[in-house]
Amino acid sequence: MNIVVCVKQVPDTWAERTLRPEDSRLDRASVDGVINELDEYAIEEGLRLAEAHEGEVTILTMGPDKASESIRKALSMGADKAVHVIDDGLAGSDALQTSAVLAQVLGRIGFDLVILGAESTDARMGVMAAMLAERLGVPQVSLASKVEVDGTALRIHRQRDYGYDKVEASLPAVISVVEKINEPRYPSFKGIMAAKKKPVETVTLADTGLDAGQVGLAAAATEVVSFANRPPRQAGTVVKDEGDGGTKAAEFLAGQKFI
Amino acid sequence: MDFAEYPDRAAIRDTVAAITRSFGSSYYSAHAEGRIATDELWAALAKQGFVGINLPERFGGGGAGLAELALVCEETAAQGCPMLLLLVSSAISGEVIARYGSEAQQQTWLPQLASGETRIVFAITEPDAGSNTHQLSTTAVRDGEEWLLSGTKYYISGVDGAGAILVVARTGTDAQTGHGLLSLFLVPPDAPGLTAQPLPVAAALPEQQFTLFFDGVRVGADQLVGDENDGFTQVFHGLNPERITGAAICVGIGRYALARASAYARERDVWGVPIGAHQGVSHPLAKAAIEVELAALMTAKAAWLHDHGQPAGEASNMAKYAAAEAALAAVDAAIQTHGGNGLSAEYGLVPLWSVARLLRIAPVNREMILNYVAGHTLGLPRSY
Ligand SMILES: Cc1cc2nc3c(=O)[nH]c(=O)nc-3n(C[C@H](O)[C@H](O)[C@H](O)COP(=O)(O)OP(=O)(O)OC[C@H]3O[C@@H](n4cnc5c(N)ncnc54)[C@H](O)[C@@H]3O)c2cc1C
Numbered sequence: 003m004n005i006v007v008c009v010k011q012v013p014d015t016w017a018e019r020t021l022r023p024e025d026s027r028l029d030r031a032s033v034d035g036v037i038n039e040l041d042e043y044a045i046e047e048g049l050r051l052a053e054a055h056e057g058e059v060t061i062l063t064m065g066p067d068k069a070s071e072s073i074r075k076a077l078s079m080g081a082d083k084a085v086h087v088i089d090d091g092l093a094g095s096d097a098l099q100t101s102a103v104l105a106q107v108l109g110r111i112g113f114d115l116v117i118l119g120a121e122s123t124d125a126r127m128g129v130m131a132a133m134l135a136e137r138l139g140v141p142q143v144s145l146a147s148k149v150e151v152d153g154t155a156l157r158i159h160r161q162r163d164y165g166y167d168k169v170e171a172s173l174p175a176v177i178s179v180v181e182k183i184n185e186p187r188y189p190s191f192k193g194i195m196a197a198k199k200k201p202v203e204t205v206t207l208a209d210t211g212l213d214a215g216q217v218g219l220a221a222a223a224t225e226v227v228s229f230a231n232r233p234p235r236q237a238g239t240v241v242k243d244e245g246d247g248g249t250k251a252a253e254f255l256a257g258q259k260f261i
Numbered sequence: 262m263d264f265a266e267y268p269d270r271a272a273i274r275d276t277v278a279a280i281t282r283s284f285g286s287s288y289y290s291a292h293a294e295g296r297i298a299t300d301e302l303w304a305a306l307a308k309q310g311f312v313g314i315n316l317p318e319r320f321g322g323g324g325a326g327l328a329e330l331a332l333v334c335e336e337t338a339a340q341g342c343p344m345l346l347l348l349v350s351s352a353i354s355g356e357v358i359a360r361y362g363s364e365a366q367q368q369t370w371l372p373q374l375a376s377g378e379t380r381i382v383f384a385i386t387e388p389d390a391g392s393n394t395h396q397l398s399t400t401a402v403r404d405g406e407e408w409l410l411s412g413t414k415y416y417i418s419g420v421d422g423a424g425a426i427l428v429v430a431r432t433g434t435d436a437q438t439g440h441g442l443l444s445l446f447l448v449p450p451d452a453p454g455l456t457a458q459p460l461p462v463a464a465a466l467p468e469q470q471f472t473l474f475f476d477g478v479r480v481g482a483d484q485l486v487g488d489e490n491d492g493f494t495q496v497f498h499g500l501n502p503e504r505i506t507g508a509a510i511c512v513g514i515g516r517y518a519l520a521r522a523s524a525y526a527r528e529r530d531v532w533g534v535p536i537g538a539h540q541g542v543s544h545p546l547a548k549a550a551i552e553v554e555l556a557a558l559m560t561a562k563a564a565w566l567h568d569h570g571q572p573a574g575e576a577s578n579m580a581k582y583a584a585a586e587a588a589l590a591a592v593d594a595a596i597q598t599h600g601g602n603g604l605s606a607e608y609g610l611v612p613l614w615s616v617a618r619l620l621r622i623a624p625v626n627r628e629m630i631l632n633y634v635a636g637h638t639l640g641l642p643r644s645y
Binding site: 189194197 | 272275280325
């Protein structure tokens with residue numbers, strides 16, 4: 003089984019993230035880059051499926067030079083090889099454009115299964131799996147908390163508020179995964195050393211066959227018109243326990259519609 | 262000269278830090294306060310190949326060097342979880358057995374050390390022969406093909422949970438100098454005639470210490486490591502790794518303490534400005550940051566020398582000295598920065614002080630290092 007996991011490098015979720023005033027884009031340079039958290043679950047699922055079905059896992063990343071750190075980490079977790087789409091002309095691309103680029107590459111390298119994290123911690127659009135499936139003309143099964151492959155049959159549990167739906171599709175397909183699906187592994191020391199020798203193919207914009215005018219910030223279909231910093235955090239509410247602390251805490255939670 | 266951090270070193274750091282972070286510094290401090298071994302973290306690190314990173318590949322180790330083991334020691338400590346037994350089991354015992362152990366000993370022990378299944382602890386210190394190894398009085402006397410071990414060792418860490426103890430014993434006396442001739446033996450903790458008695462220490466550590474009484478403990482010739490009477494040389498091969506990893510743990514403790522202290526000093530505000538704005542708070546932290554960084558450089562140099570088969574005694578000693586002093590300065594400044602919270606169980610700084618304070622005394626004390634530098638580096642005469 004030929005599995006491709008799409009991995010995005012995002013600014014460290016724990017770091018202070020800011021938008022750049024000049025072009026309203028996320029300042030990626032001044033923060034550490036990490037693998038988007040849900041993509042780690044996607045990698046883990048890819049590795050488990052590959053182990054169970056004698057498959058091969060390819061990491062597909064579009065991003066600047068720095069994204070090679072994340073590719074390396076994915077390879078050290080056990081993926082077999084990677085494709086890195088890297089081109090200055092791609093900077094500032096939105097989801098629609100990114101999906102066009104990734105779909106072109108996926109079409110060329112081929113796949114039985116494409117796995118993505120359900121959303122990224124930076125843009126939080128949660129649309130990439132749908133866009134890729136549409137462009138590639140294959141089924142999308144989204145928000146998977148469990149995945150089973152049997153021949154070309156694909157069965158997942160799709161996470162819902164009330165539990166899960168059972169959804170079936172046939173390969174080739176695109177799936178997006180949620181955190182509940184597994185526990186991503188840590189790289190091993192051997193994995194770290196082996197990652198150095200695994201093939202990473204770099205792909206430029208020209209290689210994808212797309213026109214430079216179709217991608218990048220200038221041609222993006224979406225635009226950040228304005229942005230404002232999040233208001234400073236409000237002081238918390240202190241509930242003093244005078245024998246009725248439990249009731250007061252419950253009233254507070256009910257007042258905020260938490261319960 | 263090249264100070265670049267290579268990607269694989271960064272990856273080792275990141276991964277060890279991530280594994281340790283999933284346990285957290287409160288895991289360590291609670292275990293230290295309760296004198297409970299941090300076995301779960303040990304197992305998690307071993308599973309990914311980090312405990313045996315320096316052991317030979319053909320026995321399941323990582324095939325890397327001391328530089329990499331030092332990273333593991335530093336990064337676990339830098340997350341608030343110093344792993345003292347790495348210094349004993351992976352550094353000393355691992356290096357000595359990988360170098361001098363028989364094929365059978367290597368096949369028995371190294372895979373188990375690499376997988377984290379067991380540890381081998383190290384027993385040299387005796388009540389009447391501390392810093393002076395020439396005075397060791399635990400003896401191994403030949404009895405046909407076998408040996409009989411008698412004597413007392415104390416402050417031996419981690420005997421509980423060890424598969425074997427690497428014991429340094431006297432097997433003869435040098436006719437010219439009167440110094441003991443030493444040999445190394447692998448002794449199971451449950452050997453008949455061996456009693457291990459817990460030795461309580463007030464320092465908050467998860468590793469327990471023991472007094473070991475050897476009363477005619479019978480060991481076979483296959484338990485002798487390396488050559489008879491060559492123990493001194495062999496132990497020496499393990500001492501630099503022990504000092505380098507001890508230094509690395511101290512560098513990690515220093516980094517952790519400074520990170521915690523500066524985070525606290527940025528937030529805590531008692532006179533209208535964060536306390537970190539007062540130079541009385543910031544300067545001791547800044548000074549410690551410089552000392553920790555310098556110690557880290559020396560530790561890296563010592564590890565490099567050892568891994569390249571070059572004399573590493575001077576650098577290892579200097580690194581261990583500098584790192585223990587830097588860690589103590591950092592933890593002390595961090596405790597002071599935290600005010601009363603510095604001594605609380607919640608903030609977990611006191612257990613780290615315990616480790617840093619221990620590493621000023623052990624595996625070799627500060628004064629013996631100064632003696633070494635005075636004699637070896639500066640050519641000064643000895644007082645002893
Ligand atoms: C928690 C803990 C864990 C330990 N774990 C182990 C272990 O696993 N295995 C093991 O074998 N040992 C272990 N030790 C023992 C440790 O290595 C020794 O305590 C240390 O080497 C010092 O020896 P000593 O205590 O006999 O001190 P001594 O040799 O009695 O020295 C006491 C002090 O005198 C000074 N001094 C000594 N000689 C000189 C000199 N020539 N010049 C100037 N000053 C001098 C130093 O300041 C020294 O601190 C452990 C100790 C502790 C506290």
